[in-house]
Amino acid sequence: MKVVVDLKLCEGNMRCQEAAPEVFEVGDDDRSRVLIENPTGATLERVRLAARLCPRQAITIEDK
Amino acid sequence: MQAEQQQFSLDTLNIIGPDHYAKNGYPHAEWTYLRKQKPVFWCEFPNTDPFWAITKYADIVQISKQPRLFNNSQRLLVFVPDAPAEPDPVPPFRHLLNMDPPDHGDFRSIVSRRFTPRAVRELEPEIERITGEVLDRMVDRTSCDFVIDISSKIPLAVIAELLGVPHQDWEKLFRWTNQVIGGGDPEFQEGTNSDETFDRARMELFTYFTDMVARRMKNPTNDITSIVANSSINGTPMPQFEMLSYYFLLVVAGNETTRNATTGGLLALIENPEQFHRLKQDRSLVKSAVEEIVRWTSPVIQFARTATQDTEVRAQKIRQGESVCLFYPSANRDEDVFENPFKFDVGRNPNPHIAFGIGEHFCLGANLARLELEVIFRQLAERLDYAELAGPVERLRSSFVGGIKHMPIKCQMKPATMQ
Numbered sequence: 446m447k448v449v450v451d452l453k454l455c456e457g458n459m460r461c462q463e464a465a466p467e468v469f470e471v472g473d474d475d476r477s478r479v480l481i482e483n484p485t486g487a488t489l490e491r492v493r494l495a496a497r498l499c500p501r502q503a504i505t506i507e508d509k
Numbered sequence: 510m511q512a513e514q515q516q517f518s519l520d521t522l523n524i525i526g527p528d529h530y531a532k533n534g535y536p537h538a539e540w541t542y543l544r545k546q547k548p549v550f551w552c553e554f555p556n557t558d559p560f561w562a563i564t565k566y567a568d569i570v571q572i573s574k575q576p577r578l579f580n581n582s583q584r585l586l587v588f589v590p591d592a593p594a595e596p597d598p599v600p601p602f603r604h605l606l607n608m609d610p611p612d613h614g615d616f617r618s619i620v621s622r623r624f625t626p627r628a629v630r631e632l633e634p635e636i637e638r639i640t641g642e643v644l645d646r647m648v649d650r651t652s653c654d655f656v657i658d659i660s661s662k663i664p665l666a667v668i669a670e671l672l673g674v675p676h677q678d679w680e681k682l683f684r685w686t687n688q689v690i691g692g693g694d695p696e697f698q699e700g701t702n703s704d705e706t707f708d709r710a711r712m713e714l715f716t717y718f719t720d721m722v723a724r725r726m727k728n729p730t731n732d733i734t735s736i737v738a739n740s741s742i743n744g745t746p747m748p749q750f751e752m753l754s755y756y757f758l759l760v761v762a763g764n765e766t767t768r769n770a771t772t773g774g775l776l777a778l779i780e781n782p783e784q785f786h787r788l789k790q791d792r793s794l795v796k797s798a799v800e801e802i803v804r805w806t807s808p809v810i811q812f813a814r815t816a817t818q819d820t821e822v823r824a825q826k827i828r829q830g831e832s833v834c835l836f837y838p839s840a841n842r843d844e845d846v847f848e849n850p851f852k853f854d855v856g857r858n859p860n861p862h863i864a865f866g867i868g869e870h871f872c873l874g875a876n877l878a879r880l881e882l883e884v885i886f887r888q889l890a891e892r893l894d895y896a897e898l899a900g901p902v903e904r905l906r907s908s909f910v911g912g913i914k915h916m917p918i919k920c921q922m923k924p925a926t927m928q
Contacts (some may be wrong), residue, residue, distance in 0.1 A: 453614055454869070457625045458876065475625045498861060500871040502574050 447507045448484065448492055449487035450477045464498055466489035477503070515804040517542050524836070524908075525554055525589055527693050531906035535810070537851075540564050540839035549825040552834070557589045560813060561822070561833040566843035568822050569863060570815055576869035579833065580609045586813050587834045587911055591693070591704060601711055602754035605873065606812070612742075613869060615753065617891035619740045620733055620759075621873060623671070629877045630798060632667070636884045639666045644655045644892055647922040652899055654839055655916040660771035660885075661764070667881060668763030672756070673732030674721075679805060681717065684762040685710040689757075696905040711757060719749075733759065734862035759874075764908055766808045767878045771885055772913040773806030774799075777853050779896055779918070784855045788890050795890065797881040804862035805853050807838035808911050812866070838911070888925075896920040 448468065450461075457475030460467075467488060470478045484492050489506075496504040515538040523529060524536050524543070543550050543564045550562040563569055572579045585600075585607045599630070600607060605617055622628060628692050634672040643662045648654060661683065669679050688710035692703035697708045718734070737755050740747050747755075778785040815832045827833065839864045841852040865872035899919045905912030 457627065458871075459626045475622055475627065491770040491793065493677065500867060504864050 446483045446489075447480050447506060447509060448479050449505050450479055451503045451505070452476055454501040456466060456501060458500045460498040460500060461495040461504060464495035468492050515539075515542060517548060519550070523554070525552065525557070525696055525834075527552060527589060527906045527908045530810075530911065531694070531904050534565045534904055535807075535838050535911060537838070537842060540836060541842065544839060545677075545844060546587075549823050549827075549833075554589060556591070557587055558584070558832070560587050561825070561831065562828060563835050564839040565823070566846045566863065567842040567847075569837065569840045570834060570867055572822065572833060572865060573863075573868040573870065574628055576613070579815055580817055581613075581870065582607050583815035583830075584813045586811055587832075589693075589908060592702065594704060601708065602757055603751050604754035604758040606758060606834050606870070610869060615742050616747075616755070618875065619742075619747075620736060620755075623733060623736070624873050624876055629880050632671075632877070633880060633884065636663070636667060636672065636871055636881055637888075638664055638888050640884050640888050641925055643890055644922055645925065646704045647920065648839055648924050651921065652917065652919045655775060655920075656768070656772050656916050657912055657915070660775070661768045661770070661884060663765035664764050664878075664881060671732065671763075673725075673730060673735075674760060678717070680762065682760050685714045686761050689761050690765050690910050691905050691907060691912065691914070692742070694914070712759055714760065715753045715872050718753055721754060722749075749800045762872075763874060763877075765912065766872075766874075767881050767887060769910065769912050770806045770878070770882055772916055773808070773911070774802035774882070774886065775889070775896065775918075776898075776902065776916065777802060777805050777911070779898060781853045784853055788855050788886070790889070792887060792890055794855050795883055795887045797858055797860065798886055799879060800860045800862065801853065801857045802848075802856050802882065802886070803864045804841045804857070804860055806911065807841050807862070807864040809837055809864070810907075810909055810911055811836050812870075820869040827832050837866070860911065890921045892925065894921040894923055 455477050457471045459471050462471050468479060468481045468484055470479055470480055491494050492506060496506060513845050518538055522539055524539050525532045529536055544623055546567040548568060552562050589847035605613060608616060643659055665679055665683055669682055674682060688699060688706050689696045691697035692706035699709055721734055722738040724739040729735045729739055737752055788794050802917065813832045813834050816827045816829055819828045820827050841864055844850055866876040896918050902913055903915040905914050
């Protein structure tokens, strides 16, 4: 399991950080950074929500 | 509005004719029927190429997430002219809405940092001031046309200031926007038909910004006009046609949608007085109220995509070259996503509406629109003591943008409270 943000798509709309602040951090460069790449449990659920809410659909959760 | 049980014949059902929108507003009963019976529905109408009508939320998301499989450049939207029209050999503009990856991303990134939540937050004091001044003018009046006097004024001022257009020219921006979006409506038509109206407005706007570009190239400033005028794409200066098209898009998109969300939002609050009361009592609901207003009004009715290869949507085969028409207001009433979708609820949570689209072409100005609406409805909740309709709501004759041209109201506006 790996959480990936496509930086070509990300524009810093902040939805991910609002949904899962422990996993996503939007920096001064208006790009989202993944703090925990393989979250589990309730955190993973919040990451799935973030992926759904991302306006530009920049977040993917890759199964490994 | 709760026409969930209505039956229609698929042979005569009409969801794209502009007259329906002018007379009745959105065809929610028809969309509701299609979501249940025929969510991927082949439509043939006079004067326009056939298309698949997509009415389910999940399908619109799925299509929007695949900009290479479903492109924008071949068909921007389903346009329904009043008479058979010759297809344009060359599109009249080339901007973000009819570009595909990778160009789309390259052009978009030139201004996208001006529209992030962080960047637009800096505009808040200015939007507060503009909104306050517009409302101040209502204090001594007991009635107004909410569109002309209030809802059109604020987004116009905001986008004009972002572009650096001087005050004396704002009326031009307003007129061009009306003619581009409302060219199919007799009130805004100039010349013989919507095409001619559209083209005159486009040419006037292009000419206006050609002058402005020359000035900004000589003396760069910090406004968006200057940023675009002095931009490069992969090391090459942006071509003039794309540059002028960029301004065309920003002017039109910046005006029309927020205006209609504002008007439709107040209309929803007038029609649901208990929700207006609730918002006035609890201003912490402003953010969720704005999201609900955007879901409820969904000012953009549709955009199209064209399949670049054979594919499927909801097990329906879509052939290469066929287009799909994404009906956003229908997605935002989808029973599979929203509880009581036909209830206007200023506290709705969650509210994952897609009125701004989703994916590659997600509305560039969404954060700005949200902020404008937040400021407007916060001030209205504070200052608008009373409002009721004083005449019929006049709707735009368009199946692209759900416009309200005029909304006469009786109202009582309080002076601003001193800070």
